[in-house]
Amino acid sequence: MGGWGSGRDSYATTPNVEECHTLDVNAFTELVDHPGAFGPYAWYDNGGNGDKVAEIGVRALPVDDASVERATHLRVEYTVTDNRTDETTDHAYPIALNYTACNFGGSRPWFRCPMVGCGTRIGKLYRPLNGQIFACRECHELGYRSCRESGDEVKQAERRYRRAYAKIDSNNRRPHPNSTDYPYPPGRPAGMHRETYETHLTKLRDAYHEWQDASLTELHALAESVGVEVPPG
Ligand SMILES: [Zn+2]
Numbered sequence: 001m002g003g004w005g006s007g008r009d010s011y012a013t014t015p016n017v018e019e020c021h022t023l024d025v026n027a028f029t030e031l032v033d034h035p036g037a038f039g040p041y042a043w044y045d046n047g048g049n050g051d052k053v054a055e056i057g058v059r060a061l062p063v064d065d066a067s068v069e070r071a072t073h074l075r076v077e078y079t080v081t082d083n084r085t086d087e088t089t090d091h092a093y094p095i096a097l098n099y100t101a102c103n104f105g106g107s108r109p110w111f112r113c114p115m116v117g118c119g120t121r122i123g124k125l126y127r128p129l130n131g132q133i134f135a136c137r138e139c140h141e142l143g144y145r146s147c148r149e150s151g152d153e154v155k156q157a158e159r160r161y162r163r164a165y166a167k168i169d170s171n172n173r174r175p176h177p178n179s180t181d182y183p184y185p186p187g188r189p190a191g192m193h194r195e196t197y198e199t200h201l202t203k204l205r206d207a208y209h210e211w212q213d214a215s216l217t218e219l220h221a222l223a224e225s226v227g228v229e230v231p232p233g
Pocket of ligand 1: 113114115118119120135136137138139
């Protein structure tokens, strides 16, 4: 282990998030509702369209405690292979979860960065390809991608969100995040089955969170580009 926290030599040698495996808490919104359950999580080449390049196991904790409705931790299990020596290192450790109320009712999960002394509440954790542990951007001293790239991500996330909203918005209200009476969940359109509505609503929530996270990432990229510190999360 080791490597992080040793100081960054220069901006050019700072790995950015594209050179990492990213763990997005939004991928686990179902798993966290089933403490004890286990699911694989994989990374694929070529922007998600190519071959599987890595996989980890994720267990929602606690196991065998029926009194707990939502997972308090996710335990990640994986093996890191050193690509020079082929030496392997097994990892299994819990990542604590937090929940915050969300605008559409219910609550959403967040990771607490598992690095000792950190614990930042955050939506994404990263493992640089030469690293061992998943941790927040700050702990790994990761650079942000260019503002333009993260800006594109925000636009895409916003489009996904608007599409999800349009599917259940019978009154064709325009979702706008800055309005004081917004966001509110659209009501169930007449004639739509309750189950269908709930499914659309879940997708809408997920899309909203991804949009929020992308916006936050863009903010950090902008701040980094002008040398301003903003709090993580
Ligand atoms: Zn951290």
